Amino acid sequence: xxxxxxxxxxxxxxxxxxxxxxxxxxxxxxxxxxxxxxxxxxxxxxxxxxxxxxxxxxxxxxxxxxxxxxxxxxxxxxxxxxxxxxxxxxxxxxxxxxxxxxxxxxxxxxxxxxxxxxxxxxxxxxxxxxxxxxxxxxxxxxxxxxxxxxxxxxxxxxxxxxxxxxxxxxxxxxxxxxxxxxxxxxxxxxxxxxxxxxxxxxxxxxxxxxxxxxxxxxxxxxxxxxxxxxxxxxxxxxxxxxxxxxxxxxxxxxxxxxxxxxxxxxxxxxxxxxxxxxxxxxxxxxxxxxxxxxxxxxxxxxxxxxxxxxxxxxxxxxxxxxxxxxxxxxxxxxxxxxxxxxxxxxxxxxxxxxxxxxxxxxxxxxxxxxxxxxxxxxxxxxxxxxxxxxxxxxxxxxxxxxxxxxxxxxxxxxxxxxxxxxxxxxxxxxxxxxxxxxxxxxxxxxxxxxxxxxxxxxxxxxxxxxxxxxxxxxxxxxxxxxxxxxxxxxxxxxxxxxxxxxxxxxxxxxxxxxxxxxxxxxxxxxxxxxxxxxxxxxxxxxxxxxxxxxxxxxxxxxxxxxxxxxxxxxxxxxxxxxxxxxxxxxxxxxxxxxxxxxxxxxxxxxxxxxxxxxxxxxxxxxxx
Amino acid sequence: xxxxxxxxxxxxxxxxxxxxxxxxxxxxxxxxxxxxxxxxxxxxxxxxxxxxxxxxxxxxxxxxxxxxxxxxxxxxxxxxxxxxxxxxxxxxxxx
Numbered sequence: 266x267x268x269x270x271x272x273x274x275x276x277x278x279x280x281x282x283x284x285x286x287x288x289x290x291x292x293x294x295x296x297x298x299x300x301x302x303x304x305x306x307x308x309x310x311x312x313x314x315x316x317x318x319x320x321x322x323x324x325x326x327x328x329x330x331x332x333x334x335x336x337x338x339x340x341x342x343x344x345x346x347x348x349x350x351x352x353x354x355x356x357x358x359x360x361x362x363x364x365x366x367x368x369x370x371x372x373x374x375x376x377x378x379x380x381x382x383x384x385x386x387x388x389x390x391x392x393x394x395x396x397x398x399x400x401x402x403x404x405x406x407x408x409x410x411x412x413x414x415x416x417x418x419x420x421x422x423x424x425x426x427x428x429x430x431x432x433x434x435x436x437x438x439x440x441x442x443x444x445x446x447x448x449x450x451x452x453x454x455x456x457x458x459x460x461x462x463x464x465x466x467x468x469x470x471x472x473x474x475x476x477x478x479x480x481x482x483x484x485x486x487x488x489x490x491x492x493x494x495x496x497x498x499x500x501x502x503x504x505x506x507x508x509x510x511x512x513x514x515x516x517x518x519x520x521x522x523x524x525x526x527x528x529x530x531x532x533x534x535x536x537x538x539x540x541x542x543x544x545x546x547x548x549x550x551x552x553x554x555x556x557x558x559x560x561x562x563x564x565x566x567x568x569x570x571x572x573x574x575x576x577x578x579x580x581x582x583x584x585x586x587x588x589x590x591x592x593x594x595x596x597x598x599x600x601x602x603x604x605x606x607x608x609x610x611x612x613x614x615x616x617x618x619x620x621x622x623x624x625x626x627x628x629x630x631x632x633x634x635x636x637x638x639x640x641x642x643x644x645x646x647x648x649x650x651x652x653x654x655x656x657x658x659x660x661x662x663x664x665x666x667x668x669x670x671x672x673x674x675x676x677x678x679x680x681x682x683x684x685x686x687x688x689x690x691x692x693x694x695x696x697x698x699x700x701x702x703x704x705x706x707x708x709x710x711x712x713x714x715x716x717x718x719x720x721x722x723x724x725x726x727x728x729x730x731x732x733x734x735x736x737x738x739x740x741x742x743x744x745x746x747x748x749x750x751x752x753x754x755x756x757x758x759x760x761x762x763x764x765x766x767x768x769x770x771x772x773x774x775x776x777x778x779x780x781x782x783x784x785x786x787x788x789x790x791x792x793x794x795x796x797x798x799x800x801x802x803x804x805x806x807x808x809x810x811x812x813x814x815x816x817x818x819x820x821x822x823x824x825x826x827x828x829x830x831x832x833x834x835x836x837x838x839x840x841x842x843x844x845x846x847x848x849x850x851x852x853x854x855x856x857x858x859x860x861x862x863x864x865x866x867x868x869x870x871x872x873x874x875x876x877x878x879x880x881x882x883x884x885x886x887x888x889x
Numbered sequence: 890x891x892x893x894x895x896x897x898x899x900x901x902x903x904x905x906x907x908x909x910x911x912x913x914x915x916x917x918x919x920x921x922x923x924x925x926x927x928x929x930x931x932x933x934x935x936x937x938x939x940x941x942x943x944x945x946x947x948x949x950x951x952x953x954x955x956x957x958x959x960x961x962x963x964x965x966x967x968x969x970x971x972x973x974x975x976x977x978x979x980x981x982x983x984x
Contacts, residue, residue: 329941332936368967369940369969372940452936452939456939456944456945459939463944481952484970485953488953490955491956493956494956584961585955587955587960587974588956588957588960588961589956589957592957622928699927699929699977700961700973700974701937701938701977702973703969703971703972704963704971704972705970
């Protein structure tokens with residue numbers, strides 16, 4: 266057969282470094298999409314072998330067996346068996362194993378062998394195994410399994426050279442797939458396969474005389490009933506302080522850059538082109554710029570999440586949180602999706618697929634949007650820096666950072682409360698789902714892999730800024746600029762625009778919670794994406810007050826709003842369902858509009874009630 | 890909990906992993922998922938335990954316990970560590 270490019274699929278148990286291997290094979294040549302009809306992430310990429318053959322790689326969801334317990338695992342099973350519509354069966358399967366931990370993977374290998382497709386076993390992390398004194402008789406193992414075996418160190422440069430060479434050798438020969446003998450394994454099959462795997466391991470692997478105790482020593486502190494929780498709290502606190510303080514210099518640089526660019530365009534344009542000038546400077550550059558400014562914060566939050574995941578801490582966090590979250594009716598596994606929701610609720614909601622109990626999963630999806638996602642950061646940052654003084658408390662705590670921490674805490678607390686209520690009212694007679702999770706050995710984070718991960722997320726964010734947010738900005742600018750003020754009209758031009766009409770129409774509804782019509786205008790495009798509201802406020806106020814205002818939205822807000830209004834808007838943002846994409850994902854993930862509507866209504870009701878309380882309380886306290 | 894008639898040998902030295910304390914070291918004798926506090930069906934629970942490496946003869950050690958009611962537990966099964974709740978660990982009979 267002379268196909269244009271070889272189709273390779275990576276399959277393996279969780280925690281085997283499969284994703285690192287994928288990153289190291291494909292580098293940044295990756296495409297992340299969804300499998301048709303389901304919301305399982307499809308990661309594909311490509312590379313060229315040393316002999317110049319082009320290869321496409323598919324990173325299949327991790328699984329312990331082909332039983333297909335969750336939608337992810339079903340995808341892996343169906344692609345491996347060649348019965349997934351629209352996805353060609355892979356020419357070669359690379360079964361990735363952690364060389365330091367072969368038991369579970371070898372059983373999977375034995376199961377995969379029954380499928381009869383060409384396969385190669387990749388012993389990843391061989392460097393760690395060797396350093397620990399684990400020796401593996403590769404020839405004997407290859408003989409026992411009847412499979413070619415390659416070793417790799419996905420994280421090191423040159424660590425996949427042998428794999429590339431062997432892929433070339435594989436391609437040079439022709440391969441026939443045998444008929445599949447695979448059937449869903451019974452308990453007896455699983456046990457027999459495990460016994461066979463253990464027999465092979467006993468025959469070919471020599472374990473060191475002194476086992477690795479580093480992981481155990483770290484765990485005795487990190488999983489300590491008291492210190493473990495303290496460490497978790499400290500990690501989260503450092504993470505949020507970092508998001509607020511470390512990103513600051515880069516953000517100021519970006520913000521100054523966009524302001525200068527806007528001014529440059531303004532100066533370059535001939536005087537008569539007022540409308541186009543306004544569009545470019547106020548609509549386009551200041552609008553998109555005000556969102557791109559938050560890129561440093563998004564990079565930092567993903568850096569933390571990916572580092573912790575790679576280090577092996579995420580599973581520990583789930584262990585520590587299982588009972589605590591169980592009190593609120595949540596599964597320990599919900600911790601990772603919920604933590605991801607701090608970056609964005611969309612990957613968080615998609616990550617709930619690791620929870621295989623439907624009701625646990627629904628509860629997690631329901632509350633994921635309450636976690637403070639990075640899109641809220643622009644709004645929080647803007648209002649906090651305008652209304653909260655940057656004083657230092659007790660010598661080391663930044664007051665602005667503390668308020669930010671408080672907003673995050675409020676999000677978490679309300680999420681746990683909603684979950685407890687949902688558990689009580691929706692599924693009272695539901696027994697808790699099981700919690701079973703491998704705690705992988707700690708590993709030094711793989712910097713290149715993390716860099717690729719952060720890069721992919723940053724790209725997604727910029728793509729969104731360049732598409733959804735850009736088009737929203739154009740729309741807002743249009744709404745705020747047309748119809749134009751009649752000649753000789755009094756007051757700012759925006760008072761005559763469509764935006765003002767919509768804002769005024771909504772104002773009576775929002776007045777009890779302290780919002781003026783400008784906020785109402787900003788909330789409309791803010792439905793598409795939360796951070797757009799910042800840019801929208803900038804547009805609304807800068808067009809109203811002249812171009813100088815665009816640079817200093819915060820200062821303008823501090824003059825125009827009372828503290829009560831600012832607090833009310835902050836609280837609104839903790840709860841309000843202001844993200845069309847999140848709602849769309851909920852609909853897709855739950856397979857219907859019902860849960861999307863439930864989420865929208867409960868969040869809107871919470872937002873209105875909480876803002877109403879905050880505003881009236883603040884006014885009663887005299888915070889004007 | 891242990892009303893099964895053919896498990897008379899339990900009285901001697903067999904215990905359920907879910908009852909063991911931190912520091913416990915033992916060997917898996919068999920799996921018995923019929924009477925546990927788990928929400929999974931006995932068959933599904935047994936299948937999952939086997940998939941995570943809980944098979945007859947494996948050496949187990951309880952390394953860590955959670956904060957609340959000493960639950961969940963982190964169990965070393967041969968050379969991997971699995972976190973699970975005590976209610977599921979009840980299905981693992983050890984000596």
